[in-house]
Amino acid sequence: MRRFIALMTVVIPFIVDAQLKVWVSYNDEEFAVFKQLVTAFEESTGIEVNVQRIPFEGQEQKILTACATRTAPDLARVDCAFLGKLAHRHALLDIDIGELADKIVPVALQSCILNGKLYGVPDQLTCVCLFYNKRLFREAGLDPNKPPATWAEFLKYAQKLTDRSKGIYGFAMRNTLWWTLPFFYSFGANFIEDNTCVLNSPEAVAALQFKVDLYRKYKVEPGAWKSGAIDPDMGFQNEKYAMVLNGPWKIKLLKTIGIDFGVAPIPAGKKGGYTTIGGTNFVIFRGTKHKHEAVEFIKFIVSKESQIKWANELGQIPVNMEAFPYVDTIRHPYLKVFLYQLQYAIARPVLADYPAIEDVANPIMEAALMGEKPVKEALELIVYKINAILQEE
Amino acid sequence: MVNKVKAFIIYFWLTVFLIVVLFPFIWMIITSLKPIGTGLTLTIIPRPPTLSNYKSVLTQYKFGRYFVNSLIVASIGALGATVLCTMAAFAFAKLEFPFKRPLFGMFLSVLMVPGLMFVVPQFAIVYRLGWINTYKAMIIPHLANVFGMFLLVQYMKTIPDELVDAARVDGANNWTIFLKLIVPLSGAMIATVFLLTFQFHWNNFLWQLIVATDEHMYTVPVGLAMFRSAHEELHTLKMAASAISILPITMIFIFAQRYFIEGILRGAIKG
Numbered sequence: 001m002r003r004f005i006a007l008m009t010v011v012i013p014f015i016v017d018a019q020l021k022v023w024v025s026y027n028d029e030e031f032a033v034f035k036q037l038v039t040a041f042e043e044s045t046g047i048e049v050n051v052q053r054i055p056f057e058g059q060e061q062k063i064l065t066a067c068a069t070r071t072a073p074d075l076a077r078v079d080c081a082f083l084g085k086l087a088h089r090h091a092l093l094d095i096d097i098g099e100l101a102d103k104i105v106p107v108a109l110q111s112c113i114l115n116g117k118l119y120g121v122p123d124q125l126t127c128v129c130l131f132y133n134k135r136l137f138r139e140a141g142l143d144p145n146k147p148p149a150t151w152a153e154f155l156k157y158a159q160k161l162t163d164r165s166k167g168i169y170g171f172a173m174r175n176t177l178w179w180t181l182p183f184f185y186s187f188g189a190n191f192i193e194d195n196t197c198v199l200n201s202p203e204a205v206a207a208l209q210f211k212v213d214l215y216r217k218y219k220v221e222p223g224a225w226k227s228g229a230i231d232p233d234m235g236f237q238n239e240k241y242a243m244v245l246n247g248p249w250k251i252k253l254l255k256t257i258g259i260d261f262g263v264a265p266i267p268a269g270k271k272g273g274y275t276t277i278g279g280t281n282f283v284i285f286r287g288t289k290h291k292h293e294a295v296e297f298i299k300f301i302v303s304k305e306s307q308i309k310w311a312n313e314l315g316q317i318p319v320n321m322e323a324f325p326y327v328d329t330i331r332h333p334y335l336k337v338f339l340y341q342l343q344y345a346i347a348r349p350v351l352a353d354y355p356a357i358e359d360v361a362n363p364i365m366e367a368a369l370m371g372e373k374p375v376k377e378a379l380e381l382i383v384y385k386i387n388a389i390l391q392e393e
Numbered sequence: 394m395v396n397k398v399k400a401f402i403i404y405f406w407l408t409v410f411l412i413v414v415l416f417p418f419i420w421m422i423i424t425s426l427k428p429i430g431t432g433l434t435l436t437i438i439p440r441p442p443t444l445s446n447y448k449s450v451l452t453q454y455k456f457g458r459y460f461v462n463s464l465i466v467a468s469i470g471a472l473g474a475t476v477l478c479t480m481a482a483f484a485f486a487k488l489e490f491p492f493k494r495p496l497f498g499m500f501l502s503v504l505m506v507p508g509l510m511f512v513v514p515q516f517a518i519v520y521r522l523g524w525i526n527t528y529k530a531m532i533i534p535h536l537a538n539v540f541g542m543f544l545l546v547q548y549m550k551t552i553p554d555e556l557v558d559a560a561r562v563d564g565a566n567n568w569t570i571f572l573k574l575i576v577p578l579s580g581a582m583i584a585t586v587f588l589l590t591f592q593f594h595w596n597n598f599l600w601q602l603i604v605a606t607d608e609h610m611y612t613v614p615v616g617l618a619m620f621r622s623a624h625e626e627l628h629t630l631k632m633a634a635s636a637i638s639i640l641p642i643t644m645i646f647i648f649a650q651r652y653f654i655e656g657i658l659r660g661a662i663k664g
Contacts, residue, residue, distance in 0.1 A: 023606075027622035055618030058602050061512075065603050069517045071525075079623065126624070234433045249624035256430040280623065 019048045021073035025056040041300045047293045067091045072285040074294045081354040087119040088352035093284045110347035120281030121298045122319045126247045127275040134260040136242040147264030154267040158220035161242040172232040172241035175225035177361040183207040185274035192349045197386040200379045209375045263334045265341045275345045360385045425633035432628025446633035459616035466531045471591035474538040482545030500539050530604040541586040548582040584652035613638045
């Protein structure tokens with residue numbers, strides 16, 4: 001018997017010697033850094049990790065099929081909005097990362113909590129800020145080092161910057177709900193309270209009215225949100241739009257093309273300048289046999305050291321607040337603005353089907369922008385329809 | 394004179410349509426020649442034009458591998474499906490056997506079910522068979538092509554039965570009739586079915602994405618999707634890869650254009 005036990009102590013480690021299967025959808029640069037982190041993890045723990053790159057587009061179908069057939073990997077990196085769907089369908093295990101949870105940027109972590117349980121840990125965090133073209137600022141006689149601080153100032157700037165004869169517009173925006181949330185939030189409106197959508201508040205009406213006015217009344221916005229129009233990204237890159245909302249992911253490209261641009265916090269409304277957040281999270285699937293190892297892996301990825309490396313090599317926002325002081329703001333000057341903006345960020349509600357909510361809201365907001373529907377009426381309709389979706393859950 | 398004016402008008406409009414149709418392709422080529430990162434600029438002539446996108450697509454991104462995977466899957470898949478379709482169609486069009494009509498009806502009813510419904514059960518089967526990450530998984534589930542069979546059945550029905558009877562009187566068995574009579578007479582239609590299935594496999598994204606978990610087994614459409622991540626799209630690389638990926642389809646169309654159009658039209662009139 002004793003011999004048997006001795007034998008098992010030798011054998012068991014080999015049997016449980018886990019090979020973690022991880023699916024990720026990073027871009028090339030991110031993947032290169034991620035691979036280095038994985039190697040470091042393997043060396044320090046002896047846990048083997050099998051990483052598969054899957055396309056960002058189509059990951060939902062792939063993961064849902066894998067879940068339905070019990071062939072999901074142990075871990076995957078999924079978008080904020082998709083996490084809600086998986087958690088609501090009980091495809092995920094709740095994760096306990098202990099004290100480390102206090103170090104993660106709260107808004108990012110809250111975007112993974114459903115019914116008090118943590119279903120994912122953010123590995124990447126984004127938020128939006130105001131990008132402005134310094135060259136166009138100078139041409140319009142504005143100080144390129146003084147971006148607008150309030151929405152009122154923003155409007156004045158936009159009017160100065162707009163030169164319709166040259167096809168240059170002060171601002172360009174998107175119409176989706178996610179991109180409209182910074183307006184709602186900074187005007188003091190709330191999105192969802194106690195599982196009820198409250199976007200029909202007077203503040204929300206003022207926010208959407210402001211967007212409508214930018215396009216219809218002040219004509220400082222070209223209608224970049226229409227399908228087939230030159231979208232904000234394209235227009236900003238071609239120096240046709242002087243100001244746009246955008247995220248840290250765009251910085252590298254704009255630098256490569258050589259646009260002279262600045263990044264500023266979201267202009268303040270009644271409440272201040274608030275941003276919405278986005279990003280991705282690592283989740284653990286219910287079918288995993290290596291929960292412990294999977295949690296260790298996540299802890300490693302969001303550890304202070306890993307996040308410092310991640311932030312400095314890629315110029316991205318670290319998810320671990322302990323890494324903030326180590327962010328190389330000389331190498332990544334814009335990151336400073338994003339880190340500041342994060343103090344004024346609002347978490348995403350974890351919803352079963354966020355895309356469905358976008359699908360409902362966007363066409364109605366578009367009708368408001370087109371002048372086909374009064375703003376108040378549009379928002380009442382949006383609230384009514386979103387609440388119908390929320391109650392279904 | 395009137396004819397000349399007429400011809401001019403026709404050609405004028407044809408040219409306009411040609412430009413409209415070709416524009417996306419031309420834009421694809423232009424974008425693929427732009428330096429990385431400038432994919433969204435509106436300039437028509439890339440400054441400076443570069444072939445680096447093609448180079449990195451083929452060297453850095455394993456696109457050659459995806460391309461070979463696609464070629465294998467699409468050609469074997471199309472060939473297999475065409476052979477099966479032709480044989481099945483011959484049976485349904487020219488032979489008598491028990492339950493022929495209900496069987497045919499059953500096959501057709503499958504056409505009414507959206508293909509997406511089959512994805513999960515098919516995946517479960519393929520997984521149990523241990524075929525994940527194999528060409529088998531990509532090819533075999535799509536070998537039975539009801540649409541292709543239907544197309545061929547309708548066409549073969551237009552071949553006079555007298556011809557088949559005459560062959561039979563001369564002592565030909567089913568096999569000879571099939572090979573010597575039916576196949577040569579339905580050549581255009583068979584080519585059409587081959588092209589359609591080849592194109593289907595070449596463009597198939599979802600299934601190939603699901604059954605391949607190893608990057609080495611990704612096919613062209615899956616590979617193309619890799620150029621898009623959460624917030625950015627590598628337009629120049631994607632366009633270079635797309636330009637390469639349309640080559641086989643373009644070549645097949647150029648060579649087989651005649652069959653293709655003829656085949657579709659015949660089906661339309663006589664079906």
